[in-house]
Amino acid sequence: MSNRICFEALDRTIRDILGDVCGSKRERNFGGVTVVLGGDFRQTLPVVPGSGKHETISASITNSYLWNSCIILKLTSNMRLSRFADTDEEKERTANFANWLLSVRNGAEHSVQISNSQEFEWIRIPESFLIDPGVDETKSTIDATYPDLKSMYMDASYLRQRAIVTPKNDAVNSLNESVLDLIPGNKHVYLSADSVDGSDNMSDDLRGIYPTEFLNNIGGGSLPCHRLILKVGAPVMILQNIDQPNGICNGTRAVVTALGRRIIQVKLITGISTNKHICIPRILFIHKTTAFPFVMRRRQFPVRLCYAMTINKSQGQSLDMVGLYLLEPIFSHGQLYVALSRTTSPNGLKILIVDQDDLYKGCTKNIVYREIF
Structure with missing residues (x-):
C-alpha cells in the first residue's frame, strides 16, 4: 500500500x-x-x-x-483458511471457498452484465453468504455479525473474533453508533480541541475564515473523530503508533475497561501484548491535506470504535466472523477481495447487499486493475 x-x-x-x-x-x-x-x-x-x-x-x-x-517470491497457500479445516468435508468446502476468493481476486469470477465499464465488473455473490436485509439493513447486519451481543458485549474473545467491514467512513460511524446503543452502560462523550497550526504562514484574517466549528467537522483517515462516544466494554482501534516494540500501534484493537476525564484505560485484544491493560492519554494530531490551505491541530484520544471498520483499515486482520455491509458498492481496486478474505472460515462470512433490482439480486461491484499485475 x-x-x-x-x-x-x-x-x-x-x-x-x-x-x-x-x-x-x-x-x-x-x-x-x-x-x-x-x-x-x-x-x-x-x-x-x-x-x-x-x-x-x-x-x-x-x-x-x-x-x-526485485526478485519475486510467491506464496500459494491460504494459511488464514487452512488452519481451521479439520474434517474432509470442511477441507473440501474451505478449498472451494479459497478458489472462489482467488477468482474474485484475479477478476476471473463470472461477471453479470449490468455496466459496460471496463474498470469494474459486477459479480453474483453465492446465496449462502447473503444476509436478508429485512426491514432494517443495519439491524440485520448487526444481528448476523454480533449474535447474543447483550450477553457477550464484555467478552474480549467474542469481540476480537468479529467485525463489520464496509467501504466508507460514514457507514462505519453510523454502524458503530448503532451497536453502541445496544449495549448497557453510560455514554462518555469526549470532544477534541481543534485549531489551525500557529506555525503556518496564514494571516490572522485568513485564519478567521475557518472557525472552530468548521475544523470540528474535518475527519476521516487516521484522524480521530471530533466527537468520540465510548462505553465501558466497547472495542476500539488504536490510530497512532504509541509503543511499537510492545505492539501498541496503529491498527491494534482493544476493549475499554475504564473511562476518566483525561485518560482512558483499555485491555489489548490483538497483537503481541494481548490482555495487557494500558492507559491512553489525549495526544496531538497534525493534519495536513491539499483539500485545505492550512495545517490543522487536533488533540484527542487516538482511538476509534471498531464494531465496524473500513475495508482498507481491516487489511491484515483475521476474523472468525465478518459482516460485509454493502449499502453502497466498493469503489477501488482489491477492496472486495480484501473484505471477503478477512474471514478464517466460509461459515464466518455474511454479506448484506442492498438490491436495486430483483433481476440482479445478490450482485455487487468488483474492481480489479489487471494492468497492475
Whole structure:
C-alpha cells in the first residue's frame, strides 16, 4: 500500500549514507543492502487522494525504477483458511471457498452484465453468504455479525473474533453508533480541541475564515473523530503508533475497561501484548491535506470504535466472523477481495447487499486493475 515515492526516498537515503563509506555503494539499489518487501497487488493499492485508476497504478512500486531489480517470491497457500479445516468435508468446502476468493481476486469470477465499464465488473455473490436485509439493513447486519451481543458485549474473545467491514467512513460511524446503543452502560462523550497550526504562514484574517466549528467537522483517515462516544466494554482501534516494540500501534484493537476525564484505560485484544491493560492519554494530531490551505491541530484520544471498520483499515486482520455491509458498492481496486478474505472460515462470512433490482439480486461491484499485475 505504500507509494513508490517512499521506497525511492529510502533508496536514495541509504545510498547517501553508505556511499560515504564506500563510493561504489552509491550506484547500487539501497546501497547494496537486501530489502524484503511484503504485499499483494491484488489487494488495496496506494491511496492517492482525488485520483483515478491511472494515478493509483502509477503510484505503485511496479512503476518504480526499483522494480526491475526485485526478485519475486510467491506464496500459494491460504494459511488464514487452512488452519481451521479439520474434517474432509470442511477441507473440501474451505478449498472451494479459497478458489472462489482467488477468482474474485484475479477478476476471473463470472461477471453479470449490468455496466459496460471496463474498470469494474459486477459479480453474483453465492446465496449462502447473503444476509436478508429485512426491514432494517443495519439491524440485520448487526444481528448476523454480533449474535447474543447483550450477553457477550464484555467478552474480549467474542469481540476480537468479529467485525463489520464496509467501504466508507460514514457507514462505519453510523454502524458503530448503532451497536453502541445496544449495549448497557453510560455514554462518555469526549470532544477534541481543534485549531489551525500557529506555525503556518496564514494571516490572522485568513485564519478567521475557518472557525472552530468548521475544523470540528474535518475527519476521516487516521484522524480521530471530533466527537468520540465510548462505553465501558466497547472495542476500539488504536490510530497512532504509541509503543511499537510492545505492539501498541496503529491498527491494534482493544476493549475499554475504564473511562476518566483525561485518560482512558483499555485491555489489548490483538497483537503481541494481548490482555495487557494500558492507559491512553489525549495526544496531538497534525493534519495536513491539499483539500485545505492550512495545517490543522487536533488533540484527542487516538482511538476509534471498531464494531465496524473500513475495508482498507481491516487489511491484515483475521476474523472468525465478518459482516460485509454493502449499502453502497466498493469503489477501488482489491477492496472486495480484501473484505471477503478477512474471514478464517466460509461459515464466518455474511454479506448484506442492498438490491436495486430483483433481476440482479445478490450482485455487487468488483474492481480489479489487471494492468497492475
